[in-house]
Amino acid sequence: MELNILDWFQTLHTPILDKIMTLITKLGDAGIFWIILTLLFLIIPKMRKTGIIMAAALIMDLLICNVAVKNLAARTRPYEVNTSVQLLVAKLHDYSFPSGHTAASFASVTALYLAGERKLWKPALVLACLIAVSRLYLYVHYPTDVLGGMVFGILAGYVGYQLVKFLEAKISGRKNAGKQVRR
Template identity: 80%
Template sequence: MNIELKILDWFRTLHTPVLDKFMTSVTKLGNAGIFWIILTVLFLLIPKMRKTGVVMAAALIIDLLLCNVLLKNLVARIRPYDVNIGIQLLVAKLRDYSFPSGHTAASFASVAALYFAGEKKLWKPALVLACLIAVSRLYLYVHYPTDVLGGVVIGIIAGYLGYRLVKVLEDKFSRMKNGGE
């Protein structure tokens, strides 16, 4: 058995009814990036937070394209529960591929966007939630550790690219507004 399945099997030794309920609840926050999308929309609606909302929106869109459109289909890695078929899941089986973890990537794209946007008070609690979501994916046996690690890396890259894209567009519009170009 490979090391990644051994790590997932170790997570299975931690299962308790309370932890099962907690991890299934935490992972739901990452379903389709819903928590991060709602947070982004809220920021877009608050004038003082609008720029942060735009950076998060850009990061989540870039993440969606990199993670779900490109990499999942390119790598086409099957889920660990399809390899170790004796596992009884606490969540519904997923229909997409395993690498990278989309829950983790969207979470870390949001955290990175908050960090790069300068949200000193928000990025740290968001990081705690992102880490919990990432661990929940291992606990629930729906991703390999390298899927989660890949999600972290892709998410951080998407967060940075979202920030840079908004900065470039902001600079371009500023120059246009001031009569340049």
């Protein structure tokens, strides 16, 4: 059934849409768009906490998806099953489940949402969805890979946010304890 869905996406191909989808998917290559956005936020004092939360979310995403789940699932990519498909992007050398592009995107969106960035998380969600669809359009992931990327990305964003809150509380507690000792 999943190959049927991917084959349906193949019927949508046009030269213009091919260019758009390859461009959109490149924004997710190695999480580059989200990493650059995180670094930008870390540089801007007013956005630093958001940058820290996004960095924690992306690190959790890397550990959960790329280090653990991809290697445990070890799922082959759809173009390795249906070899008749002509790819518009280079063949990838890692496993298919979950979609790393999608996971990094949804980890970042979740981090933005939990950080309270009301104006930023909605356009980021649109981009994350476009990146996810591009992975199907380009025949590099199964629909369940993309769905798994969404779930693990949201989980990574949540865990990253909670980690930052935990560390903030620890640091704040130490500062308060230090003030009480000095009195």
